[in-house]
Amino acid sequence: MLKRSSVFRNFLISYIVILLIPCVGGYISYLTSISVTQSISIDNSLIQLEKSQELLEHRMAEVEGMTRQIAISQEVNMLMNDRHQVQDVYGLWKAMRNVLTFGQTNDFLQNYFIYLANYDLILTSGSTFRPEHYYEYFHYDDMSFDEWKTQVLLKTHRSEIKPLTAYTERGMGTSVITFMQSLPLDSFNDSSPASVVVMIDEKTITGLLSGLTKGFGGWVHIYDSQGNTLALQGSVPSYVDRLKDDPAFDANKTSQFYKDDLVITTRSDKNGWVYQAGIPRTTLMENANKIKRATFILTGGTMLIGLLVGLLLARRHSVPIQSMIGIIKEQFGRDELEKRNAYDFLSGNIANMIKTNKQLEGELTLQLPLVRDAFIKRLIAGEFESHDVIVAAAKQANISLDKESGYAGILCINGYSGMDSVEILNELSATRLLVKQALLEIAGPLPVSDLGSDKLVVLFFSHENREPGQDEEERITALMEELIQHLFQEYKVSIQAGFGEGFETLMDVSQSFEQAKQALEYAVFVNSKGMLWNHEARIENTTYYYPLDAEQRLASTIRAGEEEEAGKIIDSIFEQNIARRELSVEMKHQLVGEIKGTFLKLLDQKVFQESNMLETVKRRVIDIGPAEPLDSVQAEIKSITATLCGYIANKKKDSHAKLVQRMYQYTEEMYANPDLTLYRVAEYVERPEKYISQLFKEVTGVNYSDHLIKVRMEKAAELLKESNHTVDDIAAQVGYNSSHSFRRAFKRLIGVTPSVYRQTLDE
Structure with missing residues (x-):
């Protein structure tokens, strides 16, 4: 009893130490993860803002590139330089067809037009307008028609951008920024023969930044070098104005906390635009708080369960350990005395297999x-x-x-083209060997x-x-x-x-x-x-x-x-x-x-x-x-x-599942046959042995031999429980020629020998 108690204490102390080691490591990992999570969240937000900035600048570059394509368009130049009183209707139609389709691949170019001063005409992708007619449907809320025509249509622009302005489009209110470029590109007069005007909806711009506003519940503000707002989403103008005017806020810092927000700021080297994104502190630390809660719950639960399991395992392992050792020795000794030898047959076959294998290896080498x-x-x-x-x-x-x-x-090899005599072929064969040897060296x-x-x-x-x-x-x-x-x-x-x-x-x-x-x-x-x-x-x-x-x-x-x-x-x-x-x-x-x-x-x-x-x-x-x-x-x-490949993959999965199911059924029917092997299963399902072995492992996660042992041991456990057959008889009934092999397999899978298993059931 004292010896058993000592074994019990040793087991229990070992389990407690094993539990404490990961708990200490987990606590250190928890402190590190909180710090790293906050740092990663800031870095991810900055990366997302920089990617959005890069994408926006790329889209604006495409807008400017489009105006340059229009500038070199032959149709547009012919219309700009046309001094006739009668409009060139065919030229206008050709320009609309060939030029005004550039915006189909860029949502920034969905709403733009070309103004021809000599015709006093506006060309859009769908129609032509007189300026006064166009103004009825599309106009800035803060500009009259005369102001719009003077400042936008007739004035010379050199890649100018009009800040965010309230805009009416077919009776619907919105806000746009406007890109304006006069044609030709080298115009220096106060007025130019043509202008390209692109209206970019604020929603289109902020859509590129929706990941920050929707994903984090924050806000985004873009303004030019003069402080004019270009896009604003997720916040109110008064808040961002206070932010810019607050001396406590350093606009040159990439990231800083302002009130309850983490404010990330980047500045474009190309056009001087400033990109700001605000992320609530609660959102930023959401993952860290989840880690904190999950760590405490998992650690406490694991410690409690671990202690209970440790007590159970310590008692379970300490009580029967001496008796199990004695039984194992007894079983091995009895097997030796009984001299039930099934190994002569196996050794003879193994010797033949080794001999055959060596012969095969020799043939394969050749x-x-x-x-x-x-x-x-x-x-x-x-x-x-x-x-x-x-x-x-x-x-x-x-x-x-x-x-x-x-x-x-x-x-x-040169010099042998068209020659096919026996002497030439022999000479070529020798030459190829020389070339191979030289190439190897x-x-x-x-x-x-x-x-x-x-x-x-x-x-x-x-x-x-x-x-x-x-x-x-x-x-x-x-x-x-x-x-x-x-x-x-x-x-x-x-x-x-x-x-x-x-x-x-x-x-x-x-x-x-x-x-x-x-x-x-x-x-x-x-x-x-x-x-x-x-x-x-x-x-x-x-x-x-x-x-x-x-x-x-x-x-x-x-x-x-x-x-x-x-x-x-x-x-x-x-x-x-x-x-x-x-x-x-x-x-x-x-x-x-x-x-x-x-x-x-x-x-x-x-x-x-x-x-x-x-x-x-x-x-x-x-x-x-x-x-x-x-x-x-x-x-x-x-x-x-x-x-098509997805269909084939699904079809293969179905076929594989059916094949494995056939292997399961055949094993359930034939487990008692001592000759049941993977080779026999391969014959039954009419597939190569290596193929079904690999397939069974991929589908089930275990080797077929392990599955066969599991089936046989489950059947043996049922017979031990429900019948009075001897262990040797049960071994034969589940497909084992050797009771010694059966006992070893049963002990390895169940944890105890068949005799102890039956004794435990009786008790």
């Missing part, structure tokens, strides 16, 4: 060069559907792919594969984790020049080399390989010696880029549900056609038609025929117009790709 060669050929052909498949295949081929980026190149071990009888393909991965760029190209160029010189001096072998652009991921290797082929073909065509990069070859771009292998890779990745890889292929195709080519209208139409055809063929395949979204997606593909900008086509194609 086949390894062929496996590596096949892997490289599949990689450059773009046959892999995902990055994970590439990694698995590379591991099988014993190829290290620690680096993801690099270059693909092709080496061609100069550049180190690299993935290399034969490409026909007189060519080799080689992959250079980026050195020291550097991205592809000028330095890497110079390094590879130096290595290739050394290789070419070495081969010629030592063996009189002349080679040419072509290299493609760098690949960022392993899925892009095939594209770099295709570029290397183009570079080599160009080098052979112009009889260029040495090596040639793809960007050095003057390859004609008279047609669009959409090779067959790119189409096939795109279709296969979509069928596999690999949205990310499919998106990269789409981006690569459009990058080739937008950035590297200037397509004619006909070529652009053909490209869009080819891409649409790819997706329509894809939708006709069986995998998508059962989908209820088939007709909707097909209509989206058909509705893509060949006259749309390629950027818009790219965005729509990627959106359609995301929809």
